[in-house]
Amino acid sequence: MVTLTVNGKTLETDAAPDTPLLWVLRDHLGLTGTKFGCGAALCGACTVHLDGQPVRSCQLALANVGAAKVTTIEGLSADRSHAVQKAWLELDVPQCGYCQSGQLMSAAALLAQNPAPSDADIDTAMAGNICRCGTYNRIRKAVHRAAEMLKAEGA
Amino acid sequence: MNANLAQDGTSRRDLLKLGALAGGGLLLGIGLGGCSKPAALGGAGGQPVAWLRIGGDDSITVFVDKSEMGQGVYTALTQLLAEELGVALEAIRVEAAPVAPEYVNNLLGAQITGGSTSIRDGFEKLRKAGAQARTMLLQAAATHWGVAPGELRIDGGAVLHGKERLSYGALAEAAAKLPIPKEITLKPATEFTLVGKPAKRIDTAAKLDGSATYGIDVKLPGMLHGAIAQCPTLGGKLASFDGSAAEAMPGVKKIVGVGNGVVVVADHYWQARKALEAVKITWDPGANANLGSQGIRSRLRNAATREGRGVRADGDASAAIKTAAKVVRATYDLPLLAHATLEPQCCTADVRTDGADIHAPTQTQTIAQATAAAAAGLKPEQVKIHTTLLGGGFGRRLEVDVIPAAVLASKAVGKPVKVIWSREEDTTHDTYRPPAHDEVVGAFDASGKLVAWKLDLTGPSITARMFPPVVATAVDPFAVEAAANFPYDVPNVAVNYNREEIGIDVGYWRSVSHALNCFVAESFIDELAHAAAQDPYAFRSGLLRKQPRFKRVLDEAASRAGWGKAPAGHHQGIALMEGYGTYMAQVVEISMRGNQLAIHRITCAVDCGQMVNPNIVDQQVEGSILFGLTAALWGEITLAKGQVQQRNFDSYRMLRLPEAPRIDVHLLASGEAPGGIGEPGTAVVGPALANAIFAATGKRLRSLPIAKSGIVTA
Ligand code: FES
Numbered sequence: 069m070v071t072l073t074v075n076g077k078t079l080e081t082d083a084a085p086d087t088p089l090l091w092v093l094r095d096h097l098g099l100t101g102t103k104f105g106c107g108a109a110l111c112g113a114c115t116v117h118l119d120g121q122p123v124r125s126c127q128l129a130l131a132n133v134g135a136a137k138v139t140t141i142e143g144l145s146a147d148r149s150h151a152v153q154k155a156w157l158e159l160d161v162p163q164c165g166y167c168q169s170g171q172l173m174s175a176a177a178l179l180a181q182n183p184a185p186s187d188a189d190i191d192t193a194m195a196g197n198i199c200r201c202g203t204y205n206r207i208r209k210a211v212h213r214a215a216e217m218l219k220a221e222g223a
Numbered sequence: 224m225n226a227n228l229a230q231d232g233t234s235r236r237d238l239l240k241l242g243a244l245a246g247g248g249l250l251l252g253i254g255l256g257g258c259s260k261p262a263a264l265g266g267a268g269g270q271p272v273a274w275l276r277i278g279g280d281d282s283i284t285v286f287v288d289k290s291e292m293g294q295g296v297y298t299a300l301t302q303l304l305a306e307e308l309g310v311a312l313e314a315i316r317v318e319a320a321p322v323a324p325e326y327v328n329n330l331l332g333a334q335i336t337g338g339s340t341s342i343r344d345g346f347e348k349l350r351k352a353g354a355q356a357r358t359m360l361l362q363a364a365a366t367h368w369g370v371a372p373g374e375l376r377i378d379g380g381a382v383l384h385g386k387e388r389l390s391y392g393a394l395a396e397a398a399a400k401l402p403i404p405k406e407i408t409l410k411p412a413t414e415f416t417l418v419g420k421p422a423k424r425i426d427t428a429a430k431l432d433g434s435a436t437y438g439i440d441v442k443l444p445g446m447l448h449g450a451i452a453q454c455p456t457l458g459g460k461l462a463s464f465d466g467s468a469a470e471a472m473p474g475v476k477k478i479v480g481v482g483n484g485v486v487v488v489a490d491h492y493w494q495a496r497k498a499l500e501a502v503k504i505t506w507d508p509g510a511n512a513n514l515g516s517q518g519i520r521s522r523l524r525n526a527a528t529r530e531g532r533g534v535r536a537d538g539d540a541s542a543a544i545k546t547a548a549k550v551v552r553a554t555y556d557l558p559l560l561a562h563a564t565l566e567p568q569c570c571t572a573d574v575r576t577d578g579a580d581i582h583a584p585t586q587t588q589t590i591a592q593a594t595a596a597a598a599a600g601l602k603p604e605q606v607k608i609h610t611t612l613l614g615g616g617f618g619r620r621l622e623v624d625v626i627p628a629a630v631l632a633s634k635a636v637g638k639p640v641k642v643i644w645s646r647e648e649d650t651t652h653d654t655y656r657p658p659a660h661d662e663v664v665g666a667f668d669a670s671g672k673l674v675a676w677k678l679d680l681t682g683p684s685i686t687a688r689m690f691p692p693v694v695a696t697a698v699d700p701f702a703v704e705a706a707a708n709f710p711y712d713v714p715n716v717a718v719n720y721n722r723e724e725i726g727i728d729v730g731y732w733r734s735v736s737h738a739l740n741c742f743v744a745e746s747f748i749d750e751l752a753h754a755a756a757q758d759p760y761a762f763r764s765g766l767l768r769k770q771p772r773f774k775r776v777l778d779e780a781a782s783r784a785g786w787g788k789a790p791a792g793h794h795q796g797i798a799l800m801e802g803y804g805t806y807m808a809q810v811v812e813i814s815m816r817g818n819q820l821a822i823h824r825i826t827c828a829v830d831c832g833q834m835v836n837p838n839i840v841d842q843q844v845e846g847s848i849l850f851g852l853t854a855a856l857w858g859e860i861t862l863a864k865g866q867v868q869q870r871n872f873d874s875y876r877m878l879r880l881p882e883a884p885r886i887d888v889h890l891l892a893s894g895e896a897p898g899g900i901g902e903p904g905t906a907v908v909g910p911a912l913a914n915a916i917f918a919a920t921g922k923r924l925r926s927l928p929i930a931k932s933g934i935v936t937a
Pocket residue numbers: 103104105106107108109110111112113114115124125126127
């Protein structure tokens with residue numbers, strides 16, 4: 069049994085230590101919001117936070133999670149109240165939606181360390197997340213909008 | 224009222240006979256008599272099915288027959304129903320419809336989501352269902368109060384009589400006992416309050432917190448997980464396998480041979496993936512063991528020397544070319560492409576001796592049902608199809624190749640099994656967009672007038688495999704789009720199609736042959752403009768005087784883009800098309816520094832007729848343009864020894880956020896019938912971009928992808 073902290077809860081899993089965190093979350097813990105797209109750190113669909121940092125969970129073996137806190141899309145907020153979720157809703161970003169868990173996690177991590185990102189900052193932070201439906205222009209707007217919301221909340 | 228009734232397999236006929244439902248609900252079905260169905264695809268008749276359920280608790284549910292793959296049908300079709308029912312969009316819940324003949328897409332002849340048909344097919348059906356329900360509810364209320372229906376009005380899901388109010392839920396049971404009205408007058412467009420408005424999508428919230436359920440997310444009690452390896456050579460088969468080492472690995476339940484592959488079934492997916500690597504498999508590569516991209520290309524070239532079948536003949540193009548003062552000829556070659564839905568192919572099957580449940584992100588419920596039944600040894604009516612959300616479709620999920628392996632695996636272990644393809648399996652086992660080899664000729668008379676256009680298309684047919692009866696006597700209609708409807712005013716036009724199979728399966732890929740043929744036609748008309756020493760926009764415009772809808776989008780795109788007024792060092796390219804009843808023109812503005820391409824702006828003007836939801840139209844236009852841009856810049860599937868050489872997103876490149884240019888979408892108001900919007904943008908951007916590159920460099924791109932010509936993105 070391996071113990072890990074996911075979305076503030078301490079959970080146990082009997083998954084083998086070399087199982088990628090992605091499949092531990094999806095198959096063993098029932099958290100299917102985190103998606104599988106490539107299995108090779110190429111698409112970002114599996115992005116989660118590890119102690120607040122965005123990581124590709126398809127590349128992270130369970131054994132290497134250790135005591136780090138894992139946050140998935142299900143734990144980004146309890147009620148879709150995170151600024152990125154509100155901005156994404158306001159601008160109707162998703163099409164098929166399959167990439168959006170990863171997009172939201174990347175965007176939330178960006179805003180946590182850079183509350184007023186420039187277009188270039190957004191380019192860098194979001195380049196690892198493929199959206200096959202082509203929602204990029206709305207994503208860019210929504211990141212800026214979320215930054216505005218955070219500023220207003222902080223003010 | 225039982226919220227699961229619709230999906231629990233009670234037949235629709237039985238449901239309707241129930242009349243008033245337990246709990247006092249109304250279940251409204253409408254027959255679709257009189258619709259024209261291409262008989263060749265298998266027609267349908269029978270009893271009406273439900274579009275709508277109003278519960279005694281005031282809940283309203285619409286059963287959407289189309290698959291939600293990002294294109295917004297759950298919202299747009301619900302908007303149509305809500306318009307006539309007189310309720311807010313948010314008041315309605317969506318359920319995916321089961322398989323039934325009445326959900327057959329009138330434009331495609333089976334229960335299919337594709338061909339940008341959803342709005343065109345549903346525009347009347349859903350409004351009619353809403354209007355029928357409203358009429359029945361009004362009549363029930365009128366009877367209750369002893370007044371004429373004309374004295375009543377509706378508001379917010381209730382019928383009002385002066386200050387008195389009866390909710391739809393309270394009226395549902397009585398309404399259910401009334402006959403369904405046959406003569407229905409639908410609201411004219413001028414009275415629409417919801418249709419045509421940019422409403423927010425109803426599926427967004429669930430896509431922001433991980434709660435939306437895609438095919439890959441299906442969970443059933445006792446479900447096991449399957450990983451699959453298929454013969455690397457396309458068309459090849461499984462010869463034999465030795466699973467002894469894999470069987471001993473943790474969690475492994477069974478190893479199942481499935482015709483062209485092997486499925487490892489285990490307690491968890493990663494266990495199955497790891498064990499799959501330990502299975503020793505011998506493949507039978509079959510007829511394609513030596514197939515390569517070069518061979519496919521020369522095959523098409525050779526076939527192109529044959530005379531094709533005529534699909535358009537105005538005047539006598541060949542004769543006009545012979546006597547012309549100036550003749551321009553060109554040859555275009557286009558590559559195979561993969562769909563690359565971000566959600567890999569997947570399917571969950573629960574096969575029992577007396578029936579089966581298939582949970583799948585499918586675009587084609589009718590064929591999915593038949594395929595699963597055949598694999599399971601059941602009758603189609605014993606198979607229930609549960610359509611999940613689709614993590615992208617793009618035509619890939621019109622294929623049902625993912626289903627048999629899941630069915631066979633479930634049958635072998637006697638439990639539900641979810642099979643998920645790896646990205647590598649997905650890329651290497653697609654049904655690819657057909658390649659093309661096209662030859663095109665334009666001819667001018669001595670006065671400089673364009674007098675002939677001859678386009679000879681050569682490529683394999685998708686429809687010949689998917690719907691053979693359609694091509695039994697006719698040319699594949701999905702091979703000659705954006706070619707047969709050549710819009711320019713030229714007296715002699717010939718378009719011919721030469722079908723040449725290439726040994727592998729080709730499939731419908733977003734915008735299908737529009738993307739092939741629009742690239743050729745709109746690149747070559749540009750070549751002709753330059754040959755005539757005319758501005759490409761003015762040249763097109765001059766040939767579209769009799770085509771007001773084409774001309775309108777062309778003029779709009781040109782003026783919005785500031786055609787001819789690009790900043791120094793910037794260059795523009797233009798292209799247009801009609802497809803799916805939608806007219807579109809795009810202007811792409813670029814600059815080149817050496818071989819480095821920068822795309823600054825794409826301007827798109829669209830006349831898609833009556834819009835249902837401009838917000839979704841805007842999404843679709845942007846998304847389809849970026850889809851086409853990925854293909855134009857980098858898209859190419861190559862084969863060696865019958866095996867696809869691209870495997871993941873490193874070798875099959877996708878456009879990423881920093882590479883997405885600014886896109887300005889201009890939606891033109893139009894009273895014309897609704898057109899499809901999911902696909903046209905994909906087809907038009909490629910030629911507009913290639914024409915801009917010509918304007919900048921003088922280099923004409925006659926094959927794709929652009930990256931192969933040594934041009935890189937800045
Ligand atoms: S699934 Fe992990 S990056 Fe694609």
